[in-house]
Amino acid sequence: MSTVPILELDGISIAFGGLKALSNVCFRVEKGEIFSVIGPNGAGKTTLFNIVSGVYRPQSGSVKLAGTTVTGEPPNRLAARGLSRSFQNLQIFARMSAAENVMVGRHLKESRNVAAHLLGLGGRDNRASRARAMELLALIGLEGEADTPAGALPYGAAKRLEIARALATEPSLLLLDEPAAGCNPVETGEIEEVIRRIAAMGVTVVLVEHDMKLVMRISDRIHVLNYGETLAEGRPQDIRTHPKVVEAYLGRHGAREAAHA
Amino acid sequence: MPALLRRFLPVLILLALVVALPFLLKSAYQLRVATLVFTAGLTAIGLNILMGQAGQVSLGHAGFGGIGAYAVAILPTHYGVHPLAAFLIGVTAAGLVAFVVGRPILRLRGHYLAVATLGMGILIAMVIQNQQALTGGPDGMQVPRMELFGWRVRGAETWYWICGAFLIAGAVLAVNLIDSPTGRALRAVHDSEVAARVLGIDVARAKLTAFTISAVYAATGGALLAFVNAFVTPDIAGFLHSVELVTMVVLGGLGSVVGAVVGAAILVVLPQVLTVFHEYEHLAIGLIMIGVMIFMRAGVVPTLIGLVRGRSA
Ligand SMILES: Nc1ncnc2c1ncn2[C@@H]1O[C@H](COP(=O)(O)OP(=O)(O)OP(=O)(O)O)[C@@H](O)[C@H]1O
Numbered sequence: 174m175s176t177v178p179i180l181e182l183d184g185i186s187i188a189f190g191g192l193k194a195l196s197n198v199c200f201r202v203e204k205g206e207i208f209s210v211i212g213p214n215g216a217g218k219t220t221l222f223n224i225v226s227g228v229y230r231p232q233s234g235s236v237k238l239a240g241t242t243v244t245g246e247p248p249n250r251l252a253a254r255g256l257s258r259s260f261q262n263l264q265i266f267a268r269m270s271a272a273e274n275v276m277v278g279r280h281l282k283e284s285r286n287v288a289a290h291l292l293g294l295g296g297r298d299n300r301a302s303r304a305r306a307m308e309l310l311a312l313i314g315l316e317g318e319a320d321t322p323a324g325a326l327p328y329g330a331a332k333r334l335e336i337a338r339a340l341a342t343e344p345s346l347l348l349l350d351e352p353a354a355g356c357n358p359v360e361t362g363e364i365e366e367v368i369r370r371i372a373a374m375g376v377t378v379v380l381v382e383h384d385m386k387l388v389m390r391i392s393d394r395i396h397v398l399n400y401g402e403t404l405a406e407g408r409p410q411d412i413r414t415h416p417k418v419v420e421a422y423l424g425r426h427g428a429r430e431a432a433h434a
Numbered sequence: 435m436p437a438l439l440r441r442f443l444p445v446l447i448l449l450a451l452v453v454a455l456p457f458l459l460k461s462a463y464q465l466r467v468a469t470l471v472f473t474a475g476l477t478a479i480g481l482n483i484l485m486g487q488a489g490q491v492s493l494g495h496a497g498f499g500g501i502g503a504y505a506v507a508i509l510p511t512h513y514g515v516h517p518l519a520a521f522l523i524g525v526t527a528a529g530l531v532a533f534v535v536g537r538p539i540l541r542l543r544g545h546y547l548a549v550a551t552l553g554m555g556i557l558i559a560m561v562i563q564n565q566q567a568l569t570g571g572p573d574g575m576q577v578p579r580m581e582l583f584g585w586r587v588r589g590a591e592t593w594y595w596i597c598g599a600f601l602i603a604g605a606v607l608a609v610n611l612i613d614s615p616t617g618r619a620l621r622a623v624h625d626s627e628v629a630a631r632v633l634g635i636d637v638a639r640a641k642l643t644a645f646t647i648s649a650v651y652a653a654t655g656g657a658l659l660a661f662v663n664a665f666v667t668p669d670i671a672g673f674l675h676s677v678e679l680v681t682m683v684v685l686g687g688l689g690s691v692v693g694a695v696v697g698a699a700i701l702v703v704l705p706q707v708l709t710v711f712h713e714y715e716h717l718a719i720g721l722i723m724i725g726v727m728i729f730m731r732a733g734v735v736p737t738l739i740g741l742v743r744g745r746s747a
């Protein structure tokens with residue numbers, strides 16, 4: 174590849190107690206890709222996201238964002254570098270309205286002058302952030318729920334709200350951890366549509382997802398983890414028929430399902 | 435409801451209260467009790483920014499009130515500083531102490547944070563107790579009268595209006611903050627620290643901001659109380675008072691500006707009213723507080739708002 178990869182992992186390892194959650198994981202994500210990370214429960218996918226987003230620090234290995242080594246930087250600094258993510262277990266701000274949730278994503282674009290905020294001079298930021306939040310809520314089909322407390326939204330809507338909130342940071346790289354988990358087929362279709370729109374906006378997407386049909390349809394490339402180790406990497410058609418993947422991960426039923434996807 | 439009205443509704447309610455009370459309260463004694471409610475209410479509004487917005491507890495905030503109160507007592511008495519300057523120095527000092535102490539303390543969470551702030555409060559109270567020469571020790575000391583441009587600030591009614599004005603100003607700043615980028619950051623930290631961090635919020639800094647602001651509120655409330663009473667004792671900085679402040683915030687309603695003042699009113703007025711029960715006074719206060727928490731878990735004001743909304747919906 175001629176261009177610098179937007180995300181480059183080299184030899185990432187981490188253990189919790191005696192459990193090796195990730196061992197020597199390496200991959201590169203090119204700008205503009207939809208790159209999926211799949212693997213059975215406990216394979217280490219969420220742990221990988223936690224390391225890339227700075228929530229955990231790897232015991233060895235390095236993380237590079239657009240060519241810069243950022244290993245161990247805190248999440249808020251990585252956000253300023255254009256990285257954002259959603260969470261597998263919902264992490265919405267339940268007591269804030271849907272619009273306010275998205276407005277928080279604009280934090281780095283807003284003034285941080287506390288004195289001005291006490292004096293009521295935050296109005297311009299408030300208006301700009303609210304306007305942007307409404308656009309993003311429209312993108313995920315929640316413009317009608319702007320003032321609903323986020324904690325009162327149905328599960329699928331809350332999942333999409335997390336995506337809108339992450340987008341409000343204007344990321345160049347977005348990590349989505351099981352955005353379709355717990356969603357019915359209709360909601361999954363909506364999530365797929367949203368992901369495609371995000372990719373069309375030029376945002377690189379790294380996706381963790383158990384819905385194989387969705388993964389096979391939407392991904393440019395797929396990286397397969399098993400017990401914290403890399404099993405395979407390739408295009409959907411290669412992964413679908415990859416013997417190791419079929420054996421270790423998809424199983425008989427999964428292989429049949431994937432073949433029909 | 436237009437957004438601006440919704441934001442300032444708590445301020446309007448408090449303003450109406452401050453203006454109306456002198457017509458309802460007949461004696462200077464009653465006016466004095468209302469003034470005590472305002473000073474405590476101011477402190478509680480500030481503490482509610484820390485507890486209700488940012489979701490962090492402090493069991494040592496009376497310490498900051500003590501810093502404000504003893505600044506206006508010590509500096510004019512021993513160093514000839516003008517009371518107004520002493521007031522500003524005390525409030526600034528409390529903010530600085532909060533900023534410096536808060537940095538390491540606010541890394542702790544939950545019970546650990548509670549114990550650390552408790553220790554901080556006890557430390558401040560102990561310094562006040564032990565510096566006999568400056569503070570008069572456990573006996574307390576007198577607070578010289580405030581004098582502004584030759585006008586001697588005195589009388590129950592004068593202090594009523596001064597403290598009422600501070601309460602309103604404190605409420606205005608608080609509602610502004612809540613509805614600003616900083617306020618959203620604090621509330622985000624409260625609901626999910628990890629999500630706040632990945633959205634770019636410096637969580638440690640956000641907590642420190644809330645802690646420092648609430649300390650400034652507490653010092654202001656403490657200094658006003660010292661002026662009103664013209665006397666201070668170490669109790670103002672003591673652990674028991676810290677607990678009272680936390681109780682005001684929780685009883686009135688976490689996150690509610692009006693609730694903080696209602697909580698302050700309950701804790702200041704109840705003991706005065708219940709003196710008729712003599713030795714059962716504390717029992718009655720305790721039972722009322724337990725009752726409120728069982729039947730109004732969100733606190734008095736949020737529960738009442740919920741009831742009204744539920745009925746009109
Ligand atoms: N903070 C932690 N402390 C201890 N063990 C952890 C921690 N985080 C993850 N693990 C362990 O590391 C392993 C990988 O977990 P991880 O959540 O990354 O899996 P996953 O691939 O996301 O699984 P799933 O598909 O179920 O979400 C699991 O065995 C998990 O129990």
Ligand SMILES: [Mg+2]
Pocket residue numbers: 218219220261
């Ligand atoms: Mg996971």
